Amino acid sequence: MTPPRRRSDAEQNRARILDAAREYVVASNDLKLNEIAKAAGVGQGTLYRHFPTREALLAEVYQADVDALVAAAPDLLAEHPPIEALARWLKKVAEYAKVKRGVFAAATSAVRSDLAGHSIGPIGDAVTALLDAGKAQSQIRGDADARDVILLLGFLTNLDEAEWDTRAQRVLGIILDGLREEAKPQRARTRRAASRTGF
Amino acid sequence: MTPPRRRSDAEQNRARILDAAREYVVASNDLKLNEIAKAAGVGQGTLYRHFPTREALLAEVYQADVDALVAAAPDLLAEHPPIEALARWLKKVAEYAKVKRGVFAAATSAVRSDLAGHSIGPIGDAVTALLDAGKAQSQIRGDADARDVILLLGFLTNLDEAEWDTRAQRVLGIILDGLREEAKPQRARTRRAASRTGF
DNA sequence: ACCTGAACACCGTTCAAGT
């Protein structure tokens, strides 16, 4: 059960690589592996030893952020009705994405790679929880799943700097409305509105 | 007014480059410039002479497809009510994107580059026409613009092969519903539903 | 066991030399 002890120099290098990567991630969008190795003061090989793939590195860089997002979902659900919880959670995602666009790319790629598999990753689970709560109260359309939402959130990646405060909010609102179950009027409808137009 | 005649060999090279690029585009997602030059039987410099940027090349490769999409918008509006026209147009975009993902990337990048500017490109104009028609009948939310829609359509780029027929349709439906103006019940509402949850 | 950094591969881009 005890994790195989690493040599202390290895442990230190690992930390330095992560620190360097974190710095680069806030600055520019794409991190250059060699540059990070250099900034961390280690050889390129050392970087590869600790993080065999670029994704492995990114996953660790964003670990804390992803964890925070995942943890927020049940908290929000405990305090708010499902739609409201979902709305707040989406807002939170946008805030993270604004500073570190990679948070989102990391989540997306995780989901993408697990297409065939069963798990959709922790972020996917968080979204599923939010959606399920809404479905249970017939406030979220029953056919939407976590991957739908994550795919749609991909728009954040293409946002320009100046648009963050205005457009991001509006588009999140469009997504949220699209996920809503039709408000039931006098007589319950059998098919969703979109079905009538061919979707 | 007469366009400055190109030398016939230049004209021919141009065509061959485009042909080669078109072939590569259907096969793989990212086209390698040197490879295309080689496949076209021209030097790399020739490729750059005709298409100074990668985008310039892609724009021409997808020209016909983009034109078709743009032309479809007014046609659909003439034959269908706005929402229905929009729904059909979105479906058409998805069909194109399925075969040539680049169609969409081309449209996106065009819009992206013109952020500060006035024009949002022909595709943007097509979407605007569809949205405006819907807004005029209070069927589309008044605050949505073409760039919102194009950003959301970006999800098509991240779709996996197997998802095209099922998920694509559903997500397009979500977008469409999100763009709808709230169906006016007995009493008109002052604020959109999403506004009540913080967006 | 882990690290280093030279070396290779790959691809985009330029430019001197050709026709």
Add this chain to the structure above:
DNA sequence: ACCTGAACACCGTTCAAGT
């Protein structure tokens, strides 16, 4: 006026040699 392709730059990845 246009073309060619060697050459350079850049970045990811590997691996022989070191400690």
